[in-house]
Amino acid sequence: MSVKVDNLRVYYRTLRGDVQAVDGVSFAVADGEIMGLAGESGCGKSTLGKSLIRMDSRMRRVDGSVRLDDAELPIDDTRAMNKHRFKDVSIVPQYAMSALTPTRKVGKIIQELLESRGVRFAMIRPELERRLSLVGLSHDVLGMYPIELSGGMKQRTVMVLSTLLNPALLIADEITSALDVSSQKAVAETLVEFRDRGYVKSMIVITHDLAILYQVADTILVMYAGKLAEKAPAEVIIDSPLHPYTQLLISSLPEVGVTYEEKRLTGIPGRPPPLLNPPTGCRFRDRCPFAFDKCVDEPPFVEVEPNHSVACWKVF
Amino acid sequence: METAEPQAETVVAGTVVAPIGAAPRRRRGETLYFAFRNRKLVFGLSLLVFLLLVAIVGPLLTDREPFEFYDALGVSPSSEHWLGTTAPGQDVYAQFVYGLRASFIVGAVAGCVAAAIGMAVGFAGGYLGGIVDDILSMLTNVVLVIPTIAVLIIVGAYLSVGSLLTEAVLIGLTTWPWAARAIRAQTFSLATRDFVSLARLSGQGTWRIIVREIAPNMSSYLFLTFILLFGGAILIAATLDFLGLGPTDVMSLGLMLNVAVSNSALQLEMWWWFLAPGVGITAIVAALYVMNVGLDEVFNPRLRRT
Amino acid sequence: MLKLERVTKVYKVGTFGGKELTAVRDVSFELQPGEVVSLIGESGSGKTTVGKMILRLTPITGGAITFDGVDVSRLKRGRVKGYYRQVQGVFQDPFSSYNPIFKADRVFSMLRGAYFRQLSSAEWERKLHASIEAVSLDPAQVLHKYPHQLSGGQLQRLLIARALLLDIKYLVADEIISMLDASTRIDVLNLLGDLKARGLGVLFITHDLSLGHYISDRTMILRKGVVVELGPTASVFGNPQHRYTKLLLDSVPQLHTKWNGDGVLESYAVADDEAGVNGGSPALVEVEPGHFFAAEES
Numbered sequence: 021m022s023v024k025v026d027n028l029r030v031y032y033r034t035l036r037g038d039v040q041a042v043d044g045v046s047f048a049v050a051d052g053e054i055m056g057l058a059g060e061s062g063c064g065k066s067t068l069g070k071s072l073i074r075m076d077s078r079m080r081r082v083d084g085s086v087r088l089d090d091a092e093l094p095i096d097d098t099r100a101m102n103k104h105r106f107k108d109v110s111i112v113p114q115y116a117m118s119a120l121t122p123t124r125k126v127g128k129i130i131q132e133l134l135e136s137r138g139v140r141f142a143m144i145r146p147e148l149e150r151r152l153s154l155v156g157l158s159h160d161v162l163g164m165y166p167i168e169l170s171g172g173m174k175q176r177t178v179m180v181l182s183t184l185l186n187p188a189l190l191i192a193d194e195i196t197s198a199l200d201v202s203s204q205k206a207v208a209e210t211l212v213e214f215r216d217r218g219y220v221k222s223m224i225v226i227t228h229d230l231a232i233l234y235q236v237a238d239t240i241l242v243m244y245a246g247k248l249a250e251k252a253p254a255e256v257i258i259d260s261p262l263h264p265y266t267q268l269l270i271s272s273l274p275e276v277g278v279t280y281e282e283k284r285l286t287g288i289p290g291r292p293p294p295l296l297n298p299p300t301g302c303r304f305r306d307r308c309p310f311a312f313d314k315c316v317d318e319p320p321f322v323e324v325e326p327n328h329s330v331a332c333w334k335v336f
Numbered sequence: 337m338e339t340a341e342p343q344a345e346t347v348v349a350g351t352v353v354a355p356i357g358a359a360p361r362r363r364r365g366e367t368l369y370f371a372f373r374n375r376k377l378v379f380g381l382s383l384l385v386f387l388l389l390v391a392i393v394g395p396l397l398t399d400r401e402p403f404e405f406y407d408a409l410g411v412s413p414s415s416e417h418w419l420g421t422t423a424p425g426q427d428v429y430a431q432f433v434y435g436l437r438a439s440f441i442v443g444a445v446a447g448c449v450a451a452a453i454g455m456a457v458g459f460a461g462g463y464l465g466g467i468v469d470d471i472l473s474m475l476t477n478v479v480l481v482i483p484t485i486a487v488l489i490i491v492g493a494y495l496s497v498g499s500l501l502t503e504a505v506l507i508g509l510t511t512w513p514w515a516a517r518a519i520r521a522q523t524f525s526l527a528t529r530d531f532v533s534l535a536r537l538s539g540q541g542t543w544r545i546i547v548r549e550i551a552p553n554m555s556s557y558l559f560l561t562f563i564l565l566f567g568g569a570i571l572i573a574a575t576l577d578f579l580g581l582g583p584t585d586v587m588s589l590g591l592m593l594n595v596a597v598s599n600s601a602l603q604l605e606m607w608w609w610f611l612a613p614g615v616g617i618t619a620i621v622a623a624l625y626v627m628n629v630g631l632d633e634v635f636n637p638r639l640r641r642t
Numbered sequence: 643m644l645k646l647e648r649v650t651k652v653y654k655v656g657t658f659g660g661k662e663l664t665a666v667r668d669v670s671f672e673l674q675p676g677e678v679v680s681l682i683g684e685s686g687s688g689k690t691t692v693g694k695m696i697l698r699l700t701p702i703t704g705g706a707i708t709f710d711g712v713d714v715s716r717l718k719r720g721r722v723k724g725y726y727r728q729v730q731g732v733f734q735d736p737f738s739s740y741n742p743i744f745k746a747d748r749v750f751s752m753l754r755g756a757y758f759r760q761l762s763s764a765e766w767e768r769k770l771h772a773s774i775e776a777v778s779l780d781p782a783q784v785l786h787k788y789p790h791q792l793s794g795g796q797l798q799r800l801l802i803a804r805a806l807l808l809d810i811k812y813l814v815a816d817e818i819i820s821m822l823d824a825s826t827r828i829d830v831l832n833l834l835g836d837l838k839a840r841g842l843g844v845l846f847i848t849h850d851l852s853l854g855h856y857i858s859d860r861t862m863i864l865r866k867g868v869v870v871e872l873g874p875t876a877s878v879f880g881n882p883q884h885r886y887t888k889l890l891l892d893s894v895p896q897l898h899t900k901w902n903g904d905g906v907l908e909s910y911a912v913a914d915d916e917a918g919v920n921g922g923s924p925a926l927v928e929v930e931p932g933h934f935f936a937a938e939e940s
Binding site: 060061155156157170171172173176200201202204205206208209228229230231232234235258259268269270272273274275276277278279280284285286287288289291 | 684685793823824825826827828829831832835849850851852853855856857875879889890891892893894895896897898900901909910911914
Binding site: 529530531533534535536537538539540549552553 | 697
């Protein structure tokens, strides 16, 4: 297994107590697998992604472990993680494309970043240029300022940079959200291209957009309120979801071809529970149309079919 | 042990993620909580309040007058003259407390004048943009480069500027530009927010929007600006008075220093004479600036370190 | 009827307005009551600018916008209020639309002074509650709260309720659901559908083709400020004529069909395609009744 996460609990410290953002999450990502991590805002997917590479000072690992190729990652020790970052685990963070310093040329930004990691820019430049042309960018890009590039171009540049040292795991956090439709396709396909060429062994793609995941991910993991709801191959999740949340979520997505007059879609009433003092039992209980008395106990995340795991009493 | 509150932009279940750029949400009580815990603010404010009390109450505690001459010439502090006397025989304590009072008045008046002009120019330029902004910016830049001292020398030469209030108003008229620029910048960013568009869609006029939507959102910023103008005005007034360009019929701390230096107080080792006004000026300005830094930390949670 | 005729917006940029930037060029279309028209475009297409011009938030440089025959862009102060009684807008970011230091219902009380001064407190209360219920919210749950205490979905609905309070004829909805979660998006979208059935005309500005297809009767595709295709939604989506419309439709990620494997380099070419429509607006050619597209010179 390339990545194995075991019962990970990451909480945010606040003045009012701990926000239980990631509350007992276990999964594995195989070599060569692109796993999509889906969910709405507040479900903990971004926290999970960040905690695999860099926990900021507000986050605190309470329990669990993360193993990469059988070695444990020291996720709560920032200094120790430094050795792994960029080379073993790499991230394309949310808003990465806006984080390129506007007053420096792209080439200089990349050079400084690489040299801060102990990589000689001159040596890696040919490979860098090769990969840039792979994503449709000429090496002139290195001599441009970020403002001269479009959103999609910047995002692809950042993706090349993050994968330059061939990390075993790439975490892509909402990399398509701020892009136009045509750029989204280009960026999403780039992910697959990188995996196919072996630049990255496995990927965790975090997004709220299930449709993009259907296009590029092998497996989709759906999170709700800090816990895992369902995990299955992409087609299975979309075509035959088992968890009520997944079912309701998918049925609330309008596709090209559906109109309001023909088929009125419905959303999910209510809001996710606050993670400051989460309710006991199944966290989707209050909004679930199928809730029954067993739901006051928290359902375990169990494999009910080959490669298909769900946390729902109704399914068991 | 570090505890900090996640900003509104981070993910907290139950609310839609507020995008980067939204104002960080804080309860009212929390602002006060942090206010009273901020050492700089507490220190600065206490010092300022103390000095203000001295300025108000000080003159009432003595029957000595600042311009009167007494028999004791150049004596060090005693029970008769609490802060000693000057070389010609004036009571230093009386001069000090009246001078302190003058400093506060100058600071307040100049601060108000500068703040009023700065706000008018800054709001108008920032909100209206276009040609109005171009003209006001030019005006701001022109006034910015005019040296205050040169203006006051010229004014002093041609008009009989005697009063404290004139000095205060003139200082106000020359220090507003940086406040205008700062306010303009803030107004620019607020004016693009959707709630301003919504106010326009509700039929509200320009000044109404500025006063009721934009300014309240900048209230902490405006407050800080005023404090800096206040402190700056006191410093400028002290400088002018020290150079002998200020009013001579009103006792001020700068004037005290002026007379002290021209009477070689330092060489004569009459430390009480120049130390009192020096400490006075330093104390007020320092109190204001420290308060400002503290307040900035209170209003802006990102700057907090404790 | 809200009509745009050859509407153009040119920005002057640079110091003292040296250079010009054309954001919108010669856009013409009509909006009738009881219909939803989607204005679909990517970033830089000028779609938000069109919305702003209709709402008079930005001045129009050329052409005319008329509301029932009256030229909107040249209204005097007094008449503007009357216009806003008929046409209102809701914007993308619910948290930016509310002044954070005031309670959320202030957006309603702002209207009271301007439009409903003659109503008594009880009547105002009733009208307010009716509007809030019309958007499927419970007044007790949403009134007297600060914006940060409400969810994005509730905030957007309250803005729609605000617009309804005025008995508007047309609503400009600029990306109103892009910042909401998927599970709440559809509810707000359905609300627009209900309002359409009750006679409201909606200009639904979006970059998301699936949303546009779901809710709109007619669709307009905007690219770099120029209309490239316009017509009934079914025609535009089912029988796209313009190269750009086809590109957009191909790029949309679907839930049950995969993207056609043209290869990733083709996607880059599409995404980075800076070749705009040739300067000067190409004429619109009618391909089916009501379905127009911009014929390019090849």
